[in-house]
Amino acid sequence: MPKLSKKGIDIPVSPIRKLAVFSEQAKARGVKVLHLNIGQPDIEAPREAIDAVKNSNLKLLPYGPSQGNFSYRKKLSKYYSKHKININAEDILITTGASEALTFVLNSICDAEDEIIIPEPFYANYNGFASASGVKVVPVASEFNNRFQLPSLENIDSKITPKTKAILLCNPSNPTGYVYSKLEIITLCELSIRKNIFLIVDEVYREFMHGDIEHYSVLRHPEGHQNTIMIDSVSKRYSLCGARVGCIVSKNKLLIQNLLKFAQLRLSPPTYALIASEAALDAPDSYLKKVISEYSKRRNVLIKALEEIPDVKVSHPMGAFYCMVKLPIDDAENFSKFLLTSFEDEGQTVMLAPATGFYSTPGYGINEVRVAFVLNEKKLLRATKIIRKGIKKYNKIYASPVV
Amino acid sequence: MPKLSKKGIDIPVSPIRKLAVFSEQAKARGVKVLHLNIGQPDIEAPREAIDAVKNSNLKLLPYGPSQGNFSYRKKLSKYYSKHKININAEDILITTGASEALTFVLNSICDAEDEIIIPEPFYANYNGFASASGVKVVPVASEFNNRFQLPSLENIDSKITPKTKAILLCNPSNPTGYVYSKLEIITLCELSIRKNIFLIVDEVYREFMHGDIEHYSVLRHPEGHQNTIMIDSVSKRYSLCGARVGCIVSKNKLLIQNLLKFAQLRLSPPTYALIASEAALDAPDSYLKKVISEYSKRRNVLIKALEEIPDVKVSHPMGAFYCMVKLPIDDAENFSKFLLTSFEDEGQTVMLAPATGFYSTPGYGINEVRVAFVLNEKKLLRATKIIRKGIKKYNKIYASPVV
Numbered sequence: 143m144p145k146l147s148k149k150g151i152d153i154p155v156s157p158i159r160k161l162a163v164f165s166e167q168a169k170a171r172g173v174k175v176l177h178l179n180i181g182q183p184d185i186e187a188p189r190e191a192i193d194a195v196k197n198s199n200l201k202l203l204p205y206g207p208s209q210g211n212f213s214y215r216k217k218l219s220k221y222y223s224k225h226k227i228n229i230n231a232e233d234i235l236i237t238t239g240a241s242e243a244l245t246f247v248l249n250s251i252c253d254a255e256d257e258i259i260i261p262e263p264f265y266a267n268y269n270g271f272a273s274a275s276g277v278k279v280v281p282v283a284s285e286f287n288n289r290f291q292l293p294s295l296e297n298i299d300s301k302i303t304p305k306t307k308a309i310l311l312c313n314p315s316n317p318t319g320y321v322y323s324k325l326e327i328i329t330l331c332e333l334s335i336r337k338n339i340f341l342i343v344d345e346v347y348r349e350f351m352h353g354d355i356e357h358y359s360v361l362r363h364p365e366g367h368q369n370t371i372m373i374d375s376v377s378k379r380y381s382l383c384g385a386r387v388g389c390i391v392s393k394n395k396l397l398i399q400n401l402l403k404f405a406q407l408r409l410s411p412p413t414y415a416l417i418a419s420e421a422a423l424d425a426p427d428s429y430l431k432k433v434i435s436e437y438s439k440r441r442n443v444l445i446k447a448l449e450e451i452p453d454v455k456v457s458h459p460m461g462a463f464y465c466m467v468k469l470p471i472d473d474a475e476n477f478s479k480f481l482l483t484s485f486e487d488e489g490q491t492v493m494l495a496p497a498t499g500f501y502s503t504p505g506y507g508i509n510e511v512r513v514a515f516v517l518n519e520k521k522l523l524r525a526t527k528i529i530r531k532g533i534k535k536y537n538k539i540y541a542s543p544v545v
Numbered sequence: 546m547p548k549l550s551k552k553g554i555d556i557p558v559s560p561i562r563k564l565a566v567f568s569e570q571a572k573a574r575g576v577k578v579l580h581l582n583i584g585q586p587d588i589e590a591p592r593e594a595i596d597a598v599k600n601s602n603l604k605l606l607p608y609g610p611s612q613g614n615f616s617y618r619k620k621l622s623k624y625y626s627k628h629k630i631n632i633n634a635e636d637i638l639i640t641t642g643a644s645e646a647l648t649f650v651l652n653s654i655c656d657a658e659d660e661i662i663i664p665e666p667f668y669a670n671y672n673g674f675a676s677a678s679g680v681k682v683v684p685v686a687s688e689f690n691n692r693f694q695l696p697s698l699e700n701i702d703s704k705i706t707p708k709t710k711a712i713l714l715c716n717p718s719n720p721t722g723y724v725y726s727k728l729e730i731i732t733l734c735e736l737s738i739r740k741n742i743f744l745i746v747d748e749v750y751r752e753f754m755h756g757d758i759e760h761y762s763v764l765r766h767p768e769g770h771q772n773t774i775m776i777d778s779v780s781k782r783y784s785l786c787g788a789r790v791g792c793i794v795s796k797n798k799l800l801i802q803n804l805l806k807f808a809q810l811r812l813s814p815p816t817y818a819l820i821a822s823e824a825a826l827d828a829p830d831s832y833l834k835k836v837i838s839e840y841s842k843r844r845n846v847l848i849k850a851l852e853e854i855p856d857v858k859v860s861h862p863m864g865a866f867y868c869m870v871k872l873p874i875d876d877a878e879n880f881s882k883f884l885l886t887s888f889e890d891e892g893q894t895v896m897l898a899p900a901t902g903f904y905s906t907p908g909y910g911i912n913e914v915r916v917a918f919v920l921n922e923k924k925l926l927r928a929t930k931i932i933r934k935g936i937k938k939y940n941k942i943y944a945s946p947v948v
Contacts, residue, residue: 143771144710144743146803150653153806159611180608187605195817196599202590203787203821205583208562238641238789241811249677250553254657270810274652276679307547340547368546384606384816386641400549403556407673408644413787414598414817418606 152273157266157499164482165493173486176525179478179495181316181463181514183381185436187422188429191380194421195414203413208405210236210389214420218389221423225348227361227372233391235401238411240346240375240388241267246404247371247390248275250397251340257305261293263466263500263507265316265344280306281502286466286510289457290318292326299333308340308371309333314347314357317500317512318466319459321351324358331366341366346375346388347462349430352438355460367393378463379430380422385415437463440515440522447526448513451533463515466497466507469529471536474498474511480539481532492528555676560669560878560902560915567885568896576889579928582881582898584719584866584917586784588839590825591832594783597824598817606816611808613639613792617823621792624826628751630764630775636794638804641814643749643778643791647674649807650774650793653800654743655680660708664696666869666903666910668719668747683709684905689869689913692860693721695729702736711743711774712736717750717760720903720915721869722862724754727761734769744769749778749791750865752833755841758863770796781866782833783825788818840866843918843925850929851916854936866918869900869910872932874939877901877914883942884935895931 158180165175209215215231222229237243252258254276260268262281272279280301284290292298298309309330313322327343334341343360351357360370375388392398441459448456453470471477475496485491495514497507515522561583568578612618618634625632640646655661657679663671665684675682683704687693695701701712712733716725730746737744746763754760763773778791795801844862851859856873874880878899888894898917900910918925 143797143799144654144737144741146800147652147654147656147659147710149656150803150806153810155806156809159809182607183605185605192603196601198599200595202586202588202784204585205786238815239811245811249550251547251550253550253552254679256550267810270806274807274810276657307550334547338547381605383608384813386811386813386815394546396546397549400553403553403558403673404677406559406562407556407670407677408642408648408789410787410789412641412789412815412818414821415815418817 149273149276153270154273154499156270158495160499161478161482161493164479168482168491172489174490175482176490176492176517176521176528178513178517178525179493181378181516182383183378183516184518185381185433187381188425190424191382191418191422194417198414198417200413206410206413206416208410209402210234210411211416214416217420217423222391225357225359227359229361229391229393233393233398235390235398235405236411236416237388237390237405238408239377239386240344240373243373243388243390244271244344245275246401247342247373248272248277249404250400252277252307255305256307257303259298259301259306259309260502261311262502263290263317263497265312266499268310269502279502283503283506284318286457286468289460290315290320290466292322292330295329295333302337302339306337306339308342310342310344312344314350314461316347316462317464317497318457319462319464321355321357321460327358327360328363331360331363331370334369335366340369340371342371342373344373346373346378348374349379350434350437350463351461352441352459357461361391361393371397376419376422380425382418382422385418386412387415387419437515440519443519444513444515444522444526447523451526451530464512465515466510467513468510469533471509471533472540474509476540477532477536478511480536485532485535487528487531490524490528492525492532552676552679556673557676557902559673561898563902564881564885564896567882571885571894575892577893578885579893579895579920579924579931581916581920581928582896584781584919585786586781586919587921588784588836590784591828593827594785594821594825597820601817601820603816609813609816609819611813612805613637613814614819617819620823620826625794628760628762630762632764632794632796636796636801638793638801638808639814639819640791640793640808641811642780642789643747643776644670646776646778646791646793647747648678649804650745650776651675651678651680652807653803655710658708659710660706662701662704662709662712663905664714665905666693666720666900668715669902671713672905682905686906686909687721689860689871692863693718693723693869695725695733698732698736705740705742709740709742711745713745713747715747717753717864719750719865720867720900721860722865722867724758724760724863730761730763731766734763734766734773737772738769742772743774744772745774745776747776749776749781751777752782753837753840753866754864755844755862760864764794764796774800779822779825783828785821785825788821789815790818790822840918843922846922847916847918847925847929850926854929854933867915868918869913870916871913872936874912874936875943877912879943880935880939881914883939888935888938890931890934893927893931895928895935
């Protein structure tokens with residue numbers, strides 16, 4: 143058969159989905175699988191969003207504007223102003239999910255062999271987007287022991303080469319839950335200006351803050367406006383993952399113009415999803431407050447339960463709905479597979495996301511997993527019980543634990 | 546500011562949308578614009594599709610399977626069997642429109658600098674998809690005077706180099722309306738097998754056949770199964786352009802596996818759109834029959850009216866809803882701009898798609914336009930009247946006509 147592309151072959155399989163086949167086999171055996179592996183919210187979307195679609199009176203679905211309809215962009219700019227982000231409708235390009243947003247941005251600023259610096263661990267698909275665009279990811283390690291805060295400026299600076307086109311950050315971070323401080327963001331802005339590169343910040347978890355911390359958006363630093371790009375999505379905020387609506391926001395007009403060409407190629411974002419996303423902005427403030435307080439409660443329950451398991455270490459997340467967990471086992475991927483293929487407790491088991499896929503450096507995160515707290519408290523407690531028993535049984539069968 | 550990528554800068558502006566700013570200005574002056582430039586159906590979508598969305602009882606929108614849900618792919622395979630295309634659900638990957646389908650296919654088979662052969666004129670965005678993926682388009686000219694049939698095998702063969710990864714075709718063709726015969730398709734299949742390259746056929750207009758012609762899908766030639774890739778979409782078939790649902794179909798399992806990695810990166814296609822697309826398959830056969838007979842009627846009305854304009858030549862389309870038209874003017878882009886900026890007839894004007902953007906060879910198609918017949922007969926007649934008057938006035942002001 144004809145050969146496939148190198149870049150396609152190079153795309154790594156997602157650590158979030160790579161064990162899916164074992165989970166399906168477990169389900170086929172009648173075992174119930176509790177999913178801690180995927181960040182799929184289980185909370186209802188705003189009624190406004192769902193109702194708007196049900197009440198729409200479209201008779202056919204025409205193409206919309208490639209940049210997204212003006213009324214939605216206008217309303218979004220008002221939403222951002224509540225977060226002290228001052229931008230206009232013209233600074234927003236609506237995309238088919240944050241995934242498309244990041245793909246457009248990478249393609250708009252990088253040619254093949256160019257480099258992007260990302261603090262690791264990072265959202266696993268960043269590796270994939272980079273491979274798919276022929277771009278090289280240059281990781282800078284952040285540390286489990288200090289909650290994965292920003293690596294030192296010297297360390298980041300030392301990775302910048304003439305091929306470096308951007309630094310990419312997720313704030314709050316998936317998978318670590320770390321929230322970058324105003325100082326960290328401004329430091330990176332200034333570095334980007336000095337080095338004439340872009341700073342891309344994926345802020346899809348902006349609203350999900352645990353405790354009294356203020357999120358500092360990269361767009362709040364006006365000096366960086368030619369260099370900074372913000373990525374957003376309705377997926378997590380409004381439990382609208384399947385809508386596939388995101389956006390790119392930047393004050394850099396030349397960049398937005400160039401991104402529009404990529405947007406025009408794919409014609410327009412999905413119509414019904416836009417209707418839902420625009421209406422979601424009409425939800426009362428109480429909607430998000432309730433959602434976030436629910437996730438914060440789950441976070442606390444989960445951390446407590448996990449830390450009660452001997453030799454388990456949890457990196458306490460300040461935002462988003464994930465935490466990184468160090469387990470007293472030799473290999474988290476083997477262990478995760480074991481849970482799905484060779485273990486059950488009263489007909490139930492757990493699916494985890496092994497952490498190596500969130501790192502770019504080989505060998506990092508080998509005994510870590512990412513846990514998403516998108517299940518209710520009862521299920522989370524049940525899941526931690528299963529993990530506790532699973533560790534015991536796994537370590538009886540396999541090598542002695544590495545702590 | 547930091548530099549943008551070469552490939553982004555290289556993406557040409559769409560000829561279908563490049564005059565949009567002048568059309569908006571005309572509308573702002575109160576002039577009504579009849580759109581012959583864009584293939585946006587005006588016929589209602591199947592009621593089944595619209596009702597399914599309105600009656601859905603989703604409370605939140607979860608991610609779906611990256612390849613599209615099984616039930617939809619299963620139903621699609623039954624739809625294809627009605628067209629003598631024997632494939633299974635496993636051979637189908639659902640995408641966010643045919644645009645995403647083509648992007649995935651190009652990225653899955655080409656690295657930067659690889660080449661794709663396309664008979665020109667071709668759907669303008671093929672140029673853009675290729676630029677966005679760093680791929681080089683190698684055109685082979687087809688001829689206005691013989692309805693744009695497939696160029697000679699020798700001609701195509703002579704363009705194949707070690708960098709050639711595929712031949713790309715649209716059948717029925719946008720923009721020419723030509724329908725490739727069984728013999729032409731099989732000839733290309735055999736060439737692709739011999740040269741160990743892929744043959745990609747975009748069949749989104751499969752159903753739109755004018756007269757008693759049978760469409761021969763590239764997947765009907767079993768010998769080519771390792772080499773052939775079919776692209777499809779619900780946009781035109783069911784007037785669901787804004788849904789953004791398409792698919793890639795191939796019997797080449799390694800290719801489908803590789804494409805799935807690109808699909809997993811963007812998580813899943815849009816949920817509501819999938820609901821509409823799946824339900825559209827429940828529409829009775831009479832739905833498409835009626836739609837197609839309406840387009841056929843319009844085609845005949847349009848061709849007749851255009852040919853009554855002195856020195857206008859029309860390439861009679863056998864399929865799709867476009868035709869290529871040679872105008873007795875010096876430059877179709879100037880003329881199209883003139884119609885929007887400096888001409889009106891009783892408060893109305895016409896927007897055309899200048900044909901140069903559908904060619905890759907500079908200078909080709911300079912006095913041609915693509916006309917979409919997605920307006921009703923009355924509007925089409927009105928539009929041709931405007932074109933007739935416009936030509937007269939334009940030629941009085943500008944150079945003498947080149948015929």
